Amino acid sequence: MSNDLSANRNADLVMDQQSYEGDPLENRETDRYRAEYVMSFVEKWDELIDWQGRATSEGQFFIDILRARGKESVLDVAAGTGFHSVRLTEAGFDVTTADGSAAMLAKAFANGQRRGLILKTVQADWRWLNRDIKGKYDAIVCLGNSFTHLHEEKDRRRALAEYYAALKHDGILILDQRNYDAMLDSGFSTKHKYYYCGDKVTAEPDHVDEGLCRMRYSFPDGSSYTLNMCPIRKNYMRRLLHEAGFERVRTYGDFQETYAEGEPDFFIHVAEKS
Numbered sequence: 001m002s003n004d005l006s007a008n009r010n011a012d013l014v015m016d017q018q019s020y021e022g023d024p025l026e027n028r029e030t031d032r033y034r035a036e037y038v039m040s041f042v043e044k045w046d047e048l049i050d051w052q053g054r055a056t057s058e059g060q061f062f063i064d065i066l067r068a069r070g071k072e073s074v075l076d077v078a079a080g081t082g083f084h085s086v087r088l089t090e091a092g093f094d095v096t097t098a099d100g101s102a103a104m105l106a107k108a109f110a111n112g113q114r115r116g117l118i119l120k121t122v123q124a125d126w127r128w129l130n131r132d133i134k135g136k137y138d139a140i141v142c143l144g145n146s147f148t149h150l151h152e153e154k155d156r157r158r159a160l161a162e163y164y165a166a167l168k169h170d171g172i173l174i175l176d177q178r179n180y181d182a183m184l185d186s187g188f189s190t191k192h193k194y195y196y197c198g199d200k201v202t203a204e205p206d207h208v209d210e211g212l213c214r215m216r217y218s219f220p221d222g223s224s225y226t227l228n229m230c231p232i233r234k235n236y237m238r239r240l241l242h243e244a245g246f247e248r249v250r251t252y253g254d255f256q257e258t259y260a261e262g263e264p265d266f267f268i269h270v271a272e273k274s
């Protein structure tokens with residue numbers, strides 16, 4: 001792991017309980033994510049996502065998109081426990097593994113090591129990304145519904161501007177999100193096929209309104225954890241990408257080019273700088 005993790009930035013490694021001051025439904029702050037990924041939740045994250053099942057369900061999708069455009073250097077800005085950093089490194093890409101949570105990065109590094117890889121890790125918050133990462137990349141991936149941790153529009157615009165600046169002139173950004181349109185308009189349903197593939201863990205919203213989707217993850221040992229996410233709509237996200245300067249944005253539904261709007265669990269936006 002990069003040596004510049006100060007003691008202060010490691011504070012989230014020692015916290016073991018999630019705590020939301022006051023009414024959790026009122027807690028809609030971008031900065032909340034570091035306190036949400038407490039060590040005990042991070043330890044369980046891989047139980048939640050089931051690497052093997054996830055690899056099977058997403059197949060070569062991201063690898064094919066990157067290879068088809070001749071991309072080599074990839075910055076995984078929301079590495080979490082390292083699933084995509086490991087997969088892309090094994091596929092031959094030159095990957096830098098970033099995340100704002102020290103607990104997540106530590107787990108990603110350990111997961112890489114277990115597979116014989118030394119991941120290049122950097123702790124970086126998207127809003128100040130270019131302060132902590134060096135150079136420019138062919139591609140940035142921001143996957144696993146991560147971007148919807150940003151609760152304020154100014155933070156979303158700021159993060160996209162930072163991603164844009166960290167890309168080469170013909171770079172691409174691949175960013176995914178849950179299908180919040182369907183959740184807001186028709187209620188929650190999921191095929192549990194993509195991303196959260198473990199069958200012993202449930203991932204369901206406790207609460208959904210236009211400004212908050214509070215997801216609850218319940219584990220077989222009786223423990224449960226929550227994430228307060230912002231339910232951004234698909235076309236709003238596409239507009240933000242265009243307004244950040246990306247020239248072309250193509251949106252896939254559950255890895256397919258054509259889909260009925262309400263059907264997919266996840267949308268994947270592929271945004272091209274030029």
Ligand code: SAM
Nearest residue numbers: 033078079080100101104125126143144146149
């Ligand atoms: N991509 C991984 C996956 O799919 O398994 C992790 C997804 S997890 C839902 C979201 C990740 O985004 C967490 O690791 C969290 O620490 C990170 N994150 C959230 N907000 C962030 C921010 N503002 N800057 C950097 N990382 C952030």
